[in-house]
Amino acid sequence: MGIDEGRIRRLVLAGVAAAGEGRFLPVGVSARHVHLSEADFKALFGENEQLHKEKDISQPGQFAAKEKVTVKGRKASLENVRVLGPFRKETQVEISLSDAFALGEKGTPIRLSGDLSGTPGITLTGPAGSIQINAGLIVAERHAHFSAEQAKAFGVHDGQKVSVRIEGRRPGILEDVVCRVGSGHELELHIDTDEANAFCLANGSLAELIVPETGRMVMPEAPSPEAKKALSPPEKKNRPESGPEGPAVPAKPPWEGKEIFDLLTEQEVRAAFKRSEQKVYCSKKAVITPAARDAAAACEVEIVRLSEVETKKWKIE
Numbered sequence: 001m002g003i004d005e006g007r008i009r010r011l012v013l014a015g016v017a018a019a020g021e022g023r024f025l026p027v028g029v030s031a032r033h034v035h036l037s038e039a040d041f042k043a044l045f046g047e048n049e050q051l052h053k054e055k056d057i058s059q060p061g062q063f064a065a066k067e068k069v070t071v072k073g074r075k076a077s078l079e080n081v082r083v084l085g086p087f088r089k090e091t092q093v094e095i096s097l098s099d100a101f102a103l104g105e106k107g108t109p110i111r112l113s114g115d116l117s118g119t120p121g122i123t124l125t126g127p128a129g130s131i132q133i134n135a136g137l138i139v140a141e142r143h144a145h146f147s148a149e150q151a152k153a154f155g156v157h158d159g160q161k162v163s164v165r166i167e168g169r170r171p172g173i174l175e176d177v178v179c180r181v182g183s184g185h186e187l188e189l190h191i192d193t194d195e196a197n198a199f200c201l202a203n204g205s206l207a208e209l210i211v212p213e214t215g216r217m218v219m220p221e222a223p224s225p226e227a228k229k230a231l232s233p234p235e236k237k238n239r240p241e242s243g244p245e246g247p248a249v250p251a252k253p254p255w256e257g258k259e260i261f262d263l264l265t266e267q268e269v270r271a272a273f274k275r276s277e278q279k280v281y282c283s284k285k286a287v288i289t290p291a292a293r294d295a296a297a298a299c300e301v302e303i304v305r306l307s308e309v310e311t312k313k314w315k316i317e
């Protein structure tokens with residue numbers, strides 16, 4: 001028996017995650033396949049037949065069988081679709097969206113494995129006969145598998161939706177990746193062939209797990225440490241004595257309670273204008289898009305960076 005490289009890799013990646021040095025998932029690309037109930041298998045392959053293992057796959061206990069079927073849609077058929085073992089309670093056919101179009105089965109829903117209520121059926125053909133299943137045709141929802149221990153190392157829980165960042169020739173971020181945690185699961189991000197091709201990914205590629213907020217570049221509710229520093233009142237020695245003739249330094253910084261943007265686009269400027277605000281506030285190193293500057297000029301909204309505010313000691317009102 002050879003060295004299980006996949007297992008070694010998962011151990012290393014879980015160790016790296018536990019050490020807080022990056023949460024990387026190995027990618028597993030799922031080609032179209034079917035899971036069969038024992039009764040459906042017998043109808044397709046014969047009463048006395050059984051599944052023959054071709055090779056193990058990453059998820060414990062599951063394997064690719066030598067057996068293949070034809071999936072027949074309204075418009076076309078897909079031949080040599082691999083059967084995965086062992087038998088399942090219900091037959092399930094997993095195809096890509098491209099396959100759904102080719103088959104003439106455009107309504108195929110995106111579902112997690114096993115969530116088959118209300119899904120369409122399809123015709124399957126094997127060497128011993130054909131069957132029409134009433135439900136079970138799906139496009140698999142993107143998901144990631146974790147053992148309980150791996151989930152701990154990665155800081156995720158069962159059912160949680162996370163994002164993953166892809167680097168390389170076609171970089172990008174995949175959102176709404178459902179975490180599936182428990183025994184019977186092994187560290188792997190599962191996507192289908194459409195998604196793999198869109199991001200130039202192959203089996204064994206790495207994807208980085210990121211928190212959804214980071215992926216969407218949404219400004220956190222709480223100000224960043226840098227913004228907090230800028231928000232704190234100036235040193236006491238600089239603060240003038242209050243009195244009837246004291247300078248008009250407001251009691252609160254004018255941006256208190258306002259959002260401080262790290263990325264300012266036209267959208268935020270227009271939203272501020274709609275709220276009748278004359279200023280929008282950005283962090284020191286914020287990215288301001290050209291369209292945001294144009295919109296600010298057109299709406300007469302002033303873009304204020306916190307660094308400028310700091311030097312003026314609030315005297316911007």
Ligand SMILES: [Zn+2]
Nearest residue numbers: 113143145190
């Ligand atoms: Zn999976």
